Amino acid sequence: MQRYLLVILFASAISFAAWLSLSPHISRGYGQETSAAKAPIEPLKPFMQRKLDHAKRVLEGLAIEDFELIAREAQSLSLLSLESNWNVLTTEEYIQQSSDFRRAVNVITEAAREKDVHRAALGYVNLTVRCVECHSYLRNKARQ
Numbered sequence: 001m002q003r004y005l006l007v008i009l010f011a012s013a014i015s016f017a018a019w020l021s022l023s024p025h026i027s028r029g030y031g032q033e034t035s036a037a038k039a040p041i042e043p044l045k046p047f048m049q050r051k052l053d054h055a056k057r058v059l060e061g062l063a064i065e066d067f068e069l070i071a072r073e074a075q076s077l078s079l080l081s082l083e084s085n086w087n088v089l090t091t092e093e094y095i096q097q098s099s100d101f102r103r104a105v106n107v108i109t110e111a112a113r114e115k116d117v118h119r120a121a122l123g124y125v126n127l128t129v130r131c132v133e134c135h136s137y138l139r140n141k142a143r144q
C-alpha cells in the first residue's frame, strides 16, 4: 500500500513538473516575433486544457481505485488525440509523439479493465512522460 502511494505521489509530482515546464512556453507562445505567430495557439487553449482535466481525473481514479473512472478518463484522452484540434502540427515527430501518447493511454484503459491498479499507475507515469516529451519537443521547435 505504501509503495503504491509513493507511485501516486511520484506521478503527481511529475504532472506538476510537466505543467510548470510548459507554463513559460504558453506565455511566450510560438515565439514573440509577431502576434500572428501566436494567433493559432490561443484558440486551442481550452482544448489543450482538457488534457490536464482528464489526466487529473485518471489520477483521482488511481488514488481511489475507481477503475471505471480510470478507463473513462483514459479513453477521453485517447479520443481527444484524434480530434483535429490536436493535430496542430503535421511533422513526423509530432505524429510519432501523438501515437506514443495514444499507446500510453491505451495501456491505462486496458489495465483498468483488468482491474490492475499497479499497471495502471505505471501507465500513468508513462503517460506523464509523454506529456513532457511532446511539450519539450514543441518548446525546442519554437526556439529554432
Ligand code: HEC
Pocket: 022, 025, 026, 029, 041, 044, 045, 046, 048, 049, 051, 052, 055, 088, 094, 097, 098, 101, 127, 128, 130, 131, 132, 134, 135, 138
Ligand atoms: C503530441 C503532443 C502533445 C502531447 C502528448 C501532449 N500535449 Fe499538451 N499541448 C500540445 C500542444 C500542441 C499544445 C498547444 C501549443 C502550446 O501551448 O505550445 C499543448 C498545450 C497544453 C497545455 C496548455 C494549454 C494552455 O492553457 O495554453 C496543457 C495544460 C497541456 N498541453 C496539457 C497536457 C497534458 C496534461 C498532457 C498529457 C496527459 C499533454 N498535454 C500531452 C501537445 C501535446
